[in-house]
Amino acid sequence: MPRKITIVMYHFVRDLKHSRYPEIKGLELQDFVGQVGYMRAHYTPITMEELIHAAHTKGYELPPKALLLTFDDGYIDHFTNVFPVLDRYGIQGCFFPPAKAITKHLVLDVNKIHFVLASVNDTTRIIQTIFSDIRENQSGYSLDRPESYYEKLAVAGRYDTADVVFIKRILQKGLPEELRARMVDKLFAEFVTGDEAAFARELYMDVEQLECMRRNGMFIGSHGYDHYWLDSLSKEEQEREIDLSLKFLGGIGCDLENWVMCYPYGGYNDSLLSILDMRGCRIGLSVSVGIADMERENPLALSRIDTNDLPKRSDAQPNEWTRKIMV
Numbered sequence: 001m002p003r004k005i006t007i008v009m010y011h012f013v014r015d016l017k018h019s020r021y022p023e024i025k026g027l028e029l030q031d032f033v034g035q036v037g038y039m040r041a042h043y044t045p046i047t048m049e050e051l052i053h054a055a056h057t058k059g060y061e062l063p064p065k066a067l068l069l070t071f072d073d074g075y076i077d078h079f080t081n082v083f084p085v086l087d088r089y090g091i092q093g094c095f096f097p098p099a100k101a102i103t104k105h106l107v108l109d110v111n112k113i114h115f116v117l118a119s120v121n122d123t124t125r126i127i128q129t130i131f132s133d134i135r136e137n138q139s140g141y142s143l144d145r146p147e148s149y150y151e152k153l154a155v156a157g158r159y160d161t162a163d164v165v166f167i168k169r170i171l172q173k174g175l176p177e178e179l180r181a182r183m184v185d186k187l188f189a190e191f192v193t194g195d196e197a198a199f200a201r202e203l204y205m206d207v208e209q210l211e212c213m214r215r216n217g218m219f220i221g222s223h224g225y226d227h228y229w230l231d232s233l234s235k236e237e238q239e240r241e242i243d244l245s246l247k248f249l250g251g252i253g254c255d256l257e258n259w260v261m262c263y264p265y266g267g268y269n270d271s272l273l274s275i276l277d278m279r280g281c282r283i284g285l286s287v288s289v290g291i292a293d294m295e296r297e298n299p300l301a302l303s304r305i306d307t308n309d310l311p312k313r314s315d316a317q318p319n320e321w322t323r324k325i326m327v
């Protein structure tokens, strides 16, 4: 009885090679087009509305090899590059814009860090700035020596060097919030641009574009208001985040009886889940890697896979790994 679904997660989808920031981590547009071809050959795309129905209807069977495409962070790429491709093939995409970045024309901290990294070839320049900021604020915030943060946090990851992992971790979570935010702003102004609002307008979709996609059958869901790690907030702050994001979704005409939450950074906890339950959230999307299974998983914490886990050519044949994850 098929109750499993492959939910694919995307972020940037653009012609990276010819863009101003070819170093940005994302999917080349031609690879996206190839991947959609592969998916059309080997999967059955469904809609979020069907997934909501399946998650809340015992015994409801999804088609074999069911597939859903999700796009986080509200990038302009999704309107300009993704939407026309999906529209051409009648495939629904599910889009999760961070409300505040869209409405206030602010750049998410996580994006500021991306673009700082993409603008500076030599990561030691960024690390020097971070080290000197930590030293300057060492007594004020009772911080450790910069070297000890480096030793703790600089561990090479699956996709990143040790330096890049250090920069991301120290700027995302490793320091007191106020200092961390100030350091990110300073680096962004120094290495990327002093005009954050103009940059935000180029980086993200606007409300009209989101409305247009919704009218044309795409699904728009919540990605929070401020793009916080929601599991690090108090219950009151979590409620505020959710309510502001729902107000935003209401403004673009989304169905607030059947809404979906996509957790920024995959962060959620029991307190958040009970708030979502009370507000009538139907589906929650995590970043835990796997094929979502409605028999085993909480509908408010479904697994996803990354675009890099699937082939990027329409004529690719499933290999051992892709066959294993094709259910």
Ligand SMILES: [Zn+2]
Pocket (backbone or CB within 6 Å): 072, 073, 223, 227, 263, 264, 265
């Ligand atoms: Zn996000």
